[in-house]
């Protein structure tokens with residue numbers, strides 16, 4: 295075929311394109327709709343889980359069958375069923391995959407050997423018959439992303455709103471899965487209370503644990519403020535997983551008294567970032583200051599004595615170390631100082 299012939303074929307194909315579309319895609323779309331309407335299992339995820347187990351012949355058998363011959367897991371089961379998660383995943387909900395196998399994967403192989411005869415023999419000998427649990431998904435061994443995927447198949451961003459930015463967050467990117475923070479077998483109450491968060495976070499963030507023990511600190515150890523006041527552990531597009539876009543906006547959520555705007559503001563500092571002067575978590579200096587006074591101020595200003603002789607211009611008086619003894623409104627003020635300028639003295 296030369297170039298011209300190819301062109302002709304292409305033009306013909308184009309004129310048939312509408313028909314081809316109708317024949318090929320419309321029936322597929324109709325079939326697709328039917329599948330969507332029925333409440334079949336989400337096949338790809340089910341197949342994926344079977345692949346994780348490593349045997350495509352494993353099948354879902356349901357919690358009743360799973361636990362029929364086994365009382366090892368009674369407490370786990372009771373707790374789980376009493377939790378909101380268990381209650382909503384119970385058999386009569388319309389969720390495609392339910393109960394223990396939702397996370398542990400299809401269990402038919404695990405209970406294969408659990409015949410009533412074997413259970414009876416073991417019971418007579420005073421022992422329980424273990425299931426072949428190694429045929430289940432080895433959750434521990436999965437890569438972090440796959441672990442999270444098990445949870446995210448139900449906790450989609452639409453269902454669990456604060457997971458909207460999960461994939462962008464430092465935790466997802468840093469290979470932290472849902473598991474280390476949420477123990478789904480912790481008991482019947484799976485809600486994370488703010489007071490539990492510091493232990494949750496200190497498991498990995500040892501350095502911050504030390505910062506909150508410094509003499510001046512946000513009262514996280516005292517249970518009056520929480521990591522989650524300032525951070526969204528599920529991920530944000532902001533730096534340092536902060537709940538607000540900037541550090542300043544995060545701080546003034548609680549410290550509205552220094553938000554301003556002021557007639558005399560401390561230059562642009564107050565619009566920039568409170569952490570020019572303050573530590574975020576803790577500091578050895580009063581008021582969470584990064585440096586003690588006067589060194590904090592002397593980074594940018596020349597210090598001065600309190601008065602000077604008008605005749606000679608020679609400075610007298612004492613060089614005070616706490617600049618804020620006089621410049622008490624260091625963040626800003628609406629009141630001019632004695633000279634009529636804004637020197638934050640009142």
Ligand code: HEC
Nearest residue numbers: 357367370371374393394395396397398433434473478479
């Ligand atoms: C929402 C997901 C999920 C569901 C549903 C679930 N589990 Fe688990 N299970 C986990 C995770 C995650 C682990 C911890 C895995 C690890 O890190 O070793 C775990 C661990 C376990 C363990 C290991 C022992 C332990 O306490 O660490 C047992 C036994 C267990 N689950 C039984 C059950 C039973 C029985 C059910 C149903 C009543 C169930 N699980 C439902 C997620 C789930």
Ligand code: HEC
Nearest residue numbers: 378379382383389391396444445448449472476478484485
């Ligand atoms: C088969 C679907 C499903 C899977 C898989 C699943 N969840 Fe859930 N989860 C639910 C439902 C339904 C609820 C209750 C409704 C709600 O509070 O959003 C829930 C609630 C929760 C809650 C809040 C409990 C409360 O009382 O509000 C936490 C925490 C949670 N799940 C963590 C996890 C973690 C971690 C995983 C993965 C190990 C996981 N879930 C996997 C369906 C699921």
Ligand code: HEC
Nearest residue numbers: 442445446449454465470471472475484485486491522527
């Ligand atoms: C770094 C720790 C951390 C990780 C990782 C994490 N969470 Fe959370 N999660 C929390 C904290 C803390 C809360 C408490 C609510 C808050 O203050 O935002 C919470 C709340 C929740 C809730 C609401 C119910 C509750 O406990 O208050 C659900 C549901 C949930 N997380 C699911 C997940 C899922 C699913 C994943 C994995 C994709 C995940 N979380 C990963 C720390 C974490």
Ligand code: HEC
Nearest residue numbers: 492495496499502512514519520521523524534541569574
């Ligand atoms: C009062 C608000 C606030 C609280 C409470 C808070 N943080 Fe932070 N955290 C910040 C700010 C602001 C930054 C960013 C600092 C910067 O930009 O220099 C930050 C940064 C971080 C970082 C990044 C590394 C670093 O230290 O700069 C980690 C990790 C962290 N915080 C963990 C925690 C943990 C864990 C807790 C609870 C024990 C906690 N934070 C409580 C405000 C807070």
Ligand code: HEC
Nearest residue numbers: 464465468470474491494495497498521525527533534535
């Ligand atoms: C399982 C360990 C683990 C736990 C538990 C954990 N983190 Fe992290 N966190 C990490 C890792 C890993 C990173 C990524 C570090 C990096 O990229 O340098 C991280 C990063 C962060 C950052 C810095 C984000 C950035 O942009 O650099 C903050 C803030 C943070 N975590 C807060 C928390 C808070 C708050 C909690 C408790 C709710 C928590 N973490 C629990 C492991 C953990």
Ligand code: HEC
Nearest residue numbers: 510511513519523524544545547548568572574580581582
């Ligand atoms: C969730 C509310 C909250 C947020 C957000 C917050 N703080 Fe605080 N801050 C507090 C509380 C509570 C105290 C302790 C007050 C007390 O003990 O009287 C405090 C105390 C302070 C102190 C005085 C410390 C001392 O030793 O007396 C400074 C300075 C401070 N915060 C700065 C900041 C900065 C900077 C930010 C932003 C990184 C910030 N705060 C964000 C609640 C908050």
Ligand code: HEC
Nearest residue numbers: 542545546549552560563564567568570571581618622624
């Ligand atoms: C130029 C340095 C500087 C900047 C920038 C700054 N501060 Fe301060 N801040 C100080 C000093 C110095 C003190 C101690 C005041 C004193 O000793 O009277 C202080 C004290 C505080 C206090 C505790 C005492 C009080 O007045 O209640 C809070 C809260 C505070 N600052 C919040 C903030 C916040 C929020 C920001 C950002 C919007 C911020 N600061 C920006 C220097 C600064």
Ligand code: HEC
Nearest residue numbers: 560561570590591592593594595617618621624636637638
């Ligand atoms: C990061 C640098 C920086 C730090 C730290 C800093 N300042 Fe400033 N300060 C400035 C800038 C910039 C101006 C605005 C200067 C201008 O407009 O000419 C200013 C203005 C002032 C003024 C008004 C006088 C003038 O020249 O406009 C006073 C008073 C002042 N600062 C006191 C303090 C005190 C007290 C501290 C310590 C608690 C402090 N500053 C810490 C940068 C800083």
Ligand code: HEC
Nearest residue numbers: 588591595596597598600614616617620631632633635637
């Ligand atoms: C004993 C009180 C006192 C102390 C302590 C003090 N100042 Fe001042 N400062 C003043 C007064 C009063 C003014 C003039 C106010 C006015 O404009 O009326 C002033 C003015 C200033 C100015 C503006 C100078 C100008 O040309 O307008 C700066 C900058 C300043 N101080 C920085 C500091 C720094 C930095 C420290 C700490 C090393 C400090 N001050 C300690 C009382 C004090």
